[in-house]
Amino acid sequence: MFAEPDDPAVTDRMRAARAMACTALGVTAPSLQARSGTREAWGWRGRSLGGSVLGPYGLGWLRVVHSPVEKANGKLWTGPEEAERLVGPQVPRPRLHLVREWAEGQNAYRAELYEHVEGRAVSPTPALTEAPGLTAAWWSGLRTALGRLSAVRTERAAVRQAYLDRAMPKYLAFLPGPVPTVPPAWSTAHGDLHWANLTGPQLAILDWEGWGTAPAGYDAALLHAYSLAVPEAAQRVRKELSGALASDAGRFAELVVITELLQSAERGDNLELVPALRQRAGEIGNSTGVGRAG
Structure with a gap:
């Protein structure tokens, strides 16, 4: 909200x-x-x-x-x-x-x-301000839901290649070396998976207006980005959604999300996340796999 x-x-x-x-x-x-x-x-x-x-x-x-x-x-x-x-x-x-x-x-x-759905939004805002304290069962349910969603066939697009080609070199220009713009893989995503669109303690995923195809791992990457202000929560996301994030595709998806949020910061949104987003992009750029300099 x-x-x-x-x-x-x-x-x-x-x-x-x-x-x-x-x-x-x-x-x-x-x-x-x-x-x-x-x-x-x-x-x-x-x-x-x-x-x-x-x-x-x-x-x-x-x-x-x-x-x-x-x-x-x-x-x-x-x-x-x-x-x-x-x-x-x-x-x-x-x-x-x-x-x-x-x-x-x-x-x-x-x-x-x-x-009506049981539970309430995990956070009143998309970005976390404190660790949510969710159960192992909740995380298991989210992994299962995202896995099932990724296999849904649709012609809808949540993220387009033309946007990646245009925006990633611009908003990730602070990284050394060339910025990749072609995802290793695509899959179907919710497209707006932040903490105000998730309920707990009983899991429900809200707000389906923007779902469609996106770089594989996009939803996990977006949730991780919106957790960066709370390092404990970001670490939990990396652990629980490692299947989506701990790969070349996942690291590329993180760069896509960072691009989008840095662009939104130009409009005055998500300003509190900018330092952490730039830091995380640098970490990916210095690692092996997607986003490595050169």
Whole structure:
């Protein structure tokens, strides 16, 4: 989850859209005005707004997404429905019940009603600020889920080769020697596997809008990058997901993720991770395998 947007116009518009979605889907929700006991789950820069609701399927979760009308038909727009259709139930996630779409002027909205899942997000933010203390069973479940997801056949792309060719040399230019841009392998990934998209103590993987093919090991690499501010947690990720990370493919995936997060830092995101990201890229660059100088 992210902080409530600073722009009151965005918060008012999204709360109004959520109220409209409640009516369209026949669900009820607490007042969206800030008050004790009311919990809103905001997406990046107010792009989405979620919260608990009660309706025809019992307790559930309503997520409302905004997009400019001209962009309301791309990968992010259709991801949840395609995940519901193509990703098997062995990958733990909230099932999608209903979808409604509408437009108001230049603003398009999409309301998604999900089943209720046990547990809460491991972290309120994508990056960890403290070790999460998850069980061995939780980690085993995550390994199994990522393994099953990697084998899902899809034409969706979470990361594209054209982006790697363009961005990796630019954002990893501080590394000595040439920067590789071609992954050793590709597989299917969630695409946004950070700590606010994982629940505990019972595992569920949230937010499936951006899933698709990516360099093999991408999900593990992303989770590791978002753990770097807590060395204990980063070490645990490396241990538990070593099958994905301790290889040339895994090290390359780390460089891909570091590229993306360094780019996002230019927009003011993930600034606290930048020193650790640059340090980790240097460690990979000085090691054998993917990312070695020269």
